[in-house]
Amino acid sequence: MNTFESRVPPPVFNDLIGRGHTVQYEPGDCLMSAGAVGDCVMVLRHGHVKILSGDAAGRERLLAVRGRGELLGEMALFSTGTRTASVVAHDAVTVVKIAEVRFRGFLDKYPSIQGDILRLVIAKLRALEGKRVENGPGTAVPRLLRALVEAAEACGDLLKDGAVLVPFTQNELGQMAEMSVLSAHRAVKVLRERKLLGSWPERGKVLVPCLGCLRAAALSPQMYGQDISGCGGVRSCPRR
Numbered sequence: 740m741n742t743f744e745s746r747v748p749p750p751v752f753n754d755l756i757g758r759g760h761t762v763q764y765e766p767g768d769c770l771m772s773a774g775a776v777g778d779c780v781m782v783l784r785h786g787h788v789k790i791l792s793g794d795a796a797g798r799e800r801l802l803a804v805r806g807r808g809e810l811l812g813e814m815a816l817f818s819t820g821t822r823t824a825s826v827v828a829h830d831a832v833t834v835v836k837i838a839e840v841r842f843r844g845f846l847d848k849y850p851s852i853q854g855d856i857l858r859l860v861i862a863k864l865r866a867l868e869g870k871r872v873e874n875g876p877g878t879a880v881p882r883l884l885r886a887l888v889e890a891a892e893a894c895g896d897l898l899k900d901g902a903v904l905v906p907f908t909q910n911e912l913g914q915m916a917e918m919s920v921l922s923a924h925r926a927v928k929v930l931r932e933r934k935l936l937g938s939w940p941e942r943g944k945v946l947v948p949c950l951g952c953l954r955a956a957a958l959s960p961q962m963y964g965q966d967i968s969g970c971g972g973v974r975s976c977p978r979r
Contacts, residue, residue, distance in 0.1 A: 744808030759837035777815025786832035801914040806893040884957040886915040934971035951978025
């Protein structure tokens with residue numbers, strides 16, 4: 740997974756962690772608020788968070804999810820100085836909170852890390868912009884596929900049979916894919932017919948029978964026009 744922690748040498752990462760203090764949050768707690776001054780960054784050590792932003796109608800939309808090893812809040816320090824989105828705990832969350840002055844001291848000590856952070860910021864911005872730009876006939880299923888892969892990799896729970904349980908509703912996944920509720924439900928129906936999604940009795944969760952098949956389908960340009968199916972959870976699937 741391409742997180743901040745995975746891109747930084749362990750001694751350097753540990754130096755950053757040592758400059759902050761641990762804070763714990765309960766599900767639903769707000770870690771950062773849109774419009775607030777960016778006076779710190781956080782490193783996510785346990786749990787998952789949702790990145791939320793208001794739309795034109797004043798409703799909150801789910802933009803992305805983040806898991807362990809992610810750096811949070813860095814965009815404000817590299818741009819306008821204010822938060823452009825809110826960060827909310829999806830489950831029990833533990834972070835290391837680092838004040839801005841200590842974070843800038845870290846960057847002064849390791850100037851090469853600035854390039855890694857800027858590349859991560861650019862990648863996040865491009866991913867969000869790509870969701871907004873890619874729109875039109877035939878794009879709903881591919882867009883939802885990529886949102887599913889992102890959510891599964893960041894927050895998915897691996898089950899005993901190798902399937903992955905994604906703790907988000909169809910509506911939330913649709914928000915991540917920048918699509919309407921109706922389009923999201925139609926795309927989910929298509930993915931279930933193609934055995935890329937399964938059924939789960941508990942509301943608010945989506946079952947991915949085989950994450951390997953889901954990744955392959957998300958990367959395939961054929962999803963725009965041809966019938967690509969998953970294994971449905973077969974243990975002998977070579978993509979597992």
